[in-house]
Amino acid sequence: MTQLLIIFAAAAAGLFFFEDVRDVLKLWDIRDMRIIWYGVSIAVIVILADMAVMKWFPSHLYDDGGINKKIFSKRSIPHIIFLTLLIAFAEEMLFRGVLQTHIGLWTASLIFAALHFRYLSKWLLFIMVTAISFLLGLMYEWTGNLFVPMTAHFIIDAVFACQIRFEHVRRDKHDEHVESREKKSPESL
Structure with missing residues (x-):
């Protein structure tokens, strides 16, 4: 819904800021190989950096309050991709x-970060989402092609959403295994 x-x-802002629909279409170029080189490369760098943060920092600093788990943990992989x-x-x-x-990289990045309001009270998450937004914006500045940051954004979100899903499945299987062992155990009789 969001x-x-x-x-x-x-769409509404585009109607206001762009004089012609063709100007919007110029922002997209599927034939640009930088989609792969920059989009995928930056996504991998962000994912590795995010994984390092999860390894080195206490979980309460990067916990989003469980919102992403609620959104993605029980969805199918095709639904997550969509x-x-x-x-x-x-x-x-x-x-x-x-x-x-129309208003610049810094302003757009800060608005992007602010709209992820659940991160505002978590300084580490706020810094991370602002940095990622700025990086996505830089990729757009460098290439002039929205497919490049969109590709990176998609890969980053898809990888972490699938990770949430797989952790949920693994936890459910573990719980089922423990329950079945407890039922079979003579100690439980």
């Missing part, structure tokens, strides 16, 4: 395609 609002906001594609498209269209194009 992503549909973001798409609507992007949602993360929608999220990447909607957010990149609004924040890079419309806002950054």
Whole structure:
């Protein structure tokens, strides 16, 4: 639902900021190989950095209050792929395609971070989401192609959403295994 609002906001802002629909279409170039080189490379760097943060910092500093777990833990992989594609498209269209194009990289990045309001009370998450937003914005600045940051955004979100899903499945299987062992155990009789 939120992503549909973001798409609507992007469309409305786009009508205001862009003189012609063709100007919006110029932001997208599927034939640009930098989609792969920059988009995938930056996604891998962000994922590795995020994993390092999870390893080196206490979990309370990067815990989002369980919102991402609620969103992704019980969804199928195709549904996760669909949602993360929608999220990447909607957010990149609004924040890079419309806002950054017209109000600048820093302002768009800060608005992006602020809209992830659940991170505002967690300094580490806020810094991370602001840095990632800035990095996605830089990729757009360098390439002029929304597919590049959208690809990176999609990969980052999809990897972490799938990780949440797999952890949920693994935890459920572990719990089932423990329960079945307890039922079979003579000590439980």
